[in-house]
Amino acid sequence: MATLGFVGLGIMGRPMLNNLLKAGHAVVAYGRTPAKLDACVKDGAQRGASNSDVGARASMVITMLPDGPEVEEVVLGADGILAGAKAGSLIIDMSSINPLVSQKIARACAAKGVDFIDAPVSGGEPKAIDGTLAIMVGASEEAFAKAEPILKCMGSSVTLTGPVGAGNTTKLANQIMVACNIAAMGEALVLATRCGLNPEVVVNAIKGGLAGSAVLNAKGPMLIARNFKPGFKINLHQKDLRNALQTAEANHVCLPITALVQQMLSSLIGTGKGDLDHSAIATFVEGLSNVEVKVPAA
Numbered sequence: 001m002a003t004l005g006f007v008g009l010g011i012m013g014r015p016m017l018n019n020l021l022k023a024g025h026a027v028v029a030y031g032r033t034p035a036k037l038d039a040c041v042k043d044g045a046q047r048g049a050s051n052s053d054v055g056a057r058a059s060m061v062i063t064m065l066p067d068g069p070e071v072e073e074v075v076l077g078a079d080g081i082l083a084g085a086k087a088g089s090l091i092i093d094m095s096s097i098n099p100l101v102s103q104k105i106a107r108a109c110a111a112k113g114v115d116f117i118d119a120p121v122s123g124g125e126p127k128a129i130d131g132t133l134a135i136m137v138g139a140s141e142e143a144f145a146k147a148e149p150i151l152k153c154m155g156s157s158v159t160l161t162g163p164v165g166a167g168n169t170t171k172l173a174n175q176i177m178v179a180c181n182i183a184a185m186g187e188a189l190v191l192a193t194r195c196g197l198n199p200e201v202v203v204n205a206i207k208g209g210l211a212g213s214a215v216l217n218a219k220g221p222m223l224i225a226r227n228f229k230p231g232f233k234i235n236l237h238q239k240d241l242r243n244a245l246q247t248a249e250a251n252h253v254c255l256p257i258t259a260l261v262q263q264m265l266s267s268l269i270g271t272g273k274g275d276l277d278h279s280a281i282a283t284f285v286e287g288l289s290n291v292e293v294k295v296p297a298a
Helices: 011-024 034-043 050-059 068-078 099-110 124-130 141-150 164-194 197-207 212-225 236-250 256-270 276-289
Strands: 003-007 027-030 060-063 090-091 114-120 132-140 155-162
Touching: 003 011, 003 050, 011 027, 011 034, 011 124, 027 034, 027 050, 034 236, 050 212, 060 068, 060 132, 060 141, 060 164, 068 090, 068 099, 090 099, 090 141, 099 114, 099 164, 099 236, 114 141, 114 164, 124 132, 132 141, 141 155, 155 164, 155 236, 164 197, 164 212, 164 276, 197 212, 236 256, 236 276
Parallel strands: 003 027, 003 060, 060 090, 090 114, 132 155
Antiparallel strands: 114 132
């Protein structure tokens, strides 16, 4: 198997890298936090010296970073992946960023004979750990054919959605639905709780009907248990909705509900909740009515 590269060793990146190792791939890893890099080397990865070193040593490099500026720096910077990459290699960005940034990076890579594709994911830390992420790919058919076997080591669903940028546009659509779902769930359970109902019973009654969803199944129990350990942070979801609104503006599309929920997230960040799991979006609604969604005391 060809040696792979991996840059970005956070909540999502490390378990994704581990699934590549479990599949038998040799992986050169690099990240700017020494402790995280040390942990990945202990897991079995080879230690990269820099972004460009990873680009020089791997024919296919995966990035998993917070936002577009970080991806630009890691790929296009003076000591970036592209500086070390050879013609014919492939860079797979699995971050969630503005699709216009993906297209800009792709053009710079193409000028050096390097393929670039965007392949953002959905599923959060639990699905990153068990290798069942939903992966949305923007790529040429030729580049997708090269990347697909690698992506299937990390995801149970790998879909080519269109050319470069299409993966991130699809991810923005996903993030709109998830954030608005969590906000609506919060309103529903605040109402039920204020009316004296057990929210756990309400969730169990609802989840088998039309309002049932993966969001309700995953985030409802977290809210009720007051468990906001981050699988996907509010800070990052706010960034995704900001990118969605910027993309909408560039394409003359009105997203009023997204704009409202994005403001809710900004308020939560302002009150120190940005590093909580995005299930805590519902706490914004709780605050408006001074109701905490939880199982009533016996």
